[in-house]
Amino acid sequence: MASTSTSSIPFQSNAQKTAFPSSPASRPFQTALKFPFLTPLNKAVKFKFLATLNSNELVIDEEMERIRRLQNGPDVRGVALDGEKGRTVELTPPAVEAIAESFGEWLISVLEKERGNPVEVVRVSLGKDPRISGATLSLAVFSGLARAGCLTFDMGLATTPACFMSTLLPPFSYDASIMMTASHLPYTRNGLKFFTKRGGLTAPEMEEICDKAASKYANRMAKVSTVLRTLPTRVDFMSAYAKHLREIIKERVNHPLHYDMPLKGFEIIVNAGNGSGGFFTWDVLDKLGxxxxxxxxxxxDGMFPNHIPNPEDKTAMALTRAAVLENSADLGIVFDTDVDRSGVVDDKGNPINGDRLIALMSAVVLREHxxxxxxxxxxxxxxxxxxITDRGGQHCLYRVGYRNVIDKGVQLNKDGIETHLMMETSGHGALKENHFLDDGAYMVVKIIIEMIKMKLAGSDEGIGSLIKDLEEPSESIELRMNIISEPKYAKTRGREAIETFRLCIEEGRLEGWELDTCGDCWVSDGCLVDSNDNPAAIDAHMYRAKVSDKENGEHGWVHVRQSIHNPDIAVNMQSSVAGGCRYMAREFRNKYLLANGMNKILDITQIDKYARSGTVG
Incomplete structure (x- = not known):
């Protein structure tokens, strides 16, 4: 289509009407905006306006949307290398440079507001996991920070928790830090996590930074990263961080015979998955005996040749279990790529992750608090x-998402409710005593300290004995439904699907299904109930429902949420009765998916197969 003019205008939904300029050759007009599966937009979106005498069209400015799509809650993530079917590379050096520059400018502005005067020196560190795209993208980060006026410090191979700690531990004490990682995602992905001295950024802060970066990226003629004029200063922070962890173990164990070697006589297996976690073996465990x-x-190894570095990965756990049993070890440890998550294997070879890891940490924390x-x-x-309640604790359930869980714990403490542990089933766990930081290595440190204390107290039982009375659910399954859409429409269609699920329950089309107040803090049977949250403000990306029928009573629960990493919807089911999950899957398929035509926008293959046969593979 030929056009007579091109301009960028902001689009605002549910706001005042936008006046479109008319050209001398045309007259003012009005048009309605229609998008497939559209839900109300709550932020400005840039459009290009193409006008002719005969047609008028709004086209999303892909240059800017490409940057906005990289936002992943409080982080940035995207495809950095070719190799994924159906996915194009979007986390490019120019995109990363624009984001880093916008972060630097945002940081300077925040520091000036806090201090009440201009800041002359702003210091930012960068660490990275071993992904093969890290070297190129690191240069883009340093270039963007330099353009913003920041001094840069290169930590090299590092962990996400260490990057945050580099803002606190002297003599480093940087103003901010960035970790380049995509956690457990494939080698083709990469991302950025941002920290200031107060912790990780919030999703609204990240949105503000990405909006600024989108404008920079779209308006620059040269789509190549600036050559570094000043090299970043290389620093060895990981040695200081490892020493910090060693000192915690030594001081809290206070071993009566060998203070400096409290792990003497213990055998521990570490599976770092070729990520950043090897330091814990060499610089923490070995040096403690x-x-x-x-x-x-x-x-x-940034190609991760052996298995996904992920404590939820069955291969990672199976290999660690085998090594523990073969070597008669006291403990096995599994880290994810950037070591903000961990899982363990006890001396009997029992994997401890998910609910079991939360129970283990709860047992440790409730002894102390x-x-x-x-x-x-x-x-x-x-x-x-x-x-938890049998041990005198209070259990607060909250929205899925590690930042949601951690932020809820921070808020409860501010409200005067003592909250020492915040943990998600994925393995992200944070402690009040450790700056509310999700640090997989620190979690393991807590477990190791407890293991040593048990031995000093004369116990021959391993760490797994602390959760021997944890009941396992009769059935538990996670199923996935891919969203059938172009990537740019996936989130919108996912929201449509999840909101339809909510309506089905509220309107009684799923008989026996009742929405829990997912998004609020809730539980029963003597547990904490938080009525401060507004049920109307529930995050529309997820809902949990209790399922029962008149004949058999309660079957269990179903949790539906939109993934923030991939264009799919996760369906978690758990039941205390045999056959309960399959029953719920059939109801979910027949009365929600098929009855509402969701199979046209969702790939329901896994749901369908499980409902029919009780298997997924």
Whole structure:
């Protein structure tokens, strides 16, 4: 289509009408904006306006939307290398440079407001996991920060928690830090996590930065990263961070015979998955006297050749379990790529992750802080609630998403409700005593300290004995439904699908299904109930429902949420009765998916197969 003019104008929904300029050759006109599966927009979106005498059209400015799509809650993530079917590279050096520059400018503005005067020196560190795209994208980060006027410090291979700690531990104490990682995602992905001295950024702050970056990116003629005029200063922060962890273990154990070697006589297996976690073996455990022979995949390799670095990964856990049993080890440890998550294997070879890891950490924390509140996401089991309350704790369930869970714990403490542990089933766990930081290495440090203390007290039982009375659900399953859409429409269609699920329940089309107040803090049977949250403000990306029928009573619960990492919807089901999950899957398929035509926008293959046969593979 030929056009006579091109201009960019902001689009605002549910706001005042926008006046479109008319050209001398045309007269003013009015037009309605229609988009497929559109839900009300709540932020400005840039459009290009193409006008002719005969037609008028609004086209999304892809240059700017490409940057906005990289936002992943409080972080940035995207495809950085070719190799994923159906996905194009969007996390390019120019995009990363624009985001880093916008972060630097945002940081300077925040510091000036806090201090009440201009700041002359702003210092920012950068760490990265071993992904093969890291070297190129690091240059883009340093270039963007330099354009903003920041001094830069290169930490090299690092972990996400270490990056945050680099803003606190002297003599480093940087004003901010960035970690380049995509956690457990494939080698083709990468991303950025941002920290100031007060912790990670919030999603609205990240949105503000990405909006600024989108404008920079779209308005620049040269789409190549600036050559660095000043090289960043190389620093060895990881040695200082490892020493920090060692000192915590030594001081809290206070071993009566060998203070500096409290792990003497213990054998511990570490599986770093070729990510950033190898340091914990060499610079923490070995230096404290542990025998780490038999540890796995310690050398960093950005292609992750052995398995996904993820404590939820079955292969990672199986290999670690085998190494623990083969070496008669006291403990096995599994880290994710950037070490903000972890899982363990006890001396009997039992994997401890998900609900079991939350229970283990709850047992440790409740010994130190009787009666404290523990915040988890909404996918945890009813058995975990009983486990916590039987030990005198309070259980607060909240929205899925580690930042949601951690932020809820921060808010509860501000409200005067003592909350020492916040943990998601994925393995993200934060402690009040550790700056509310989700640090997989620190979680393991807590477990190791408890293990040593048990041995000093004369116990021959391993760490797994602390959760021996945790009941397992009869059935538990996670199923996925891919969203059938172009990437730019996936989130909108996902919201449509999830809102339809809510309406089905509220209108009684799913008989026996009742919405929990997912998004609020809720539980029963003597647990904490937080009535301060507004049920009307529930995050529309997720809902949890209790399921029962007149004949058999309660079957369990179903949790539906939109993934923030991939264009799909996750469906978690848990039941305390045999066949309960399959029953719920059939009801979910027949009365929600098929009855509402959701199979036209969602790939329901997994749901359909499980409902028919009770299997997924």
């Amino acid at each position: 542990a025998d780490t022979f038999g540890s796995l995949h310690l050398n960093p 009787p009666g404290t509140t523990i915040v988890t996401d909404a996918r945890t089991s009813m058995a975990l609630t009983r486990f």
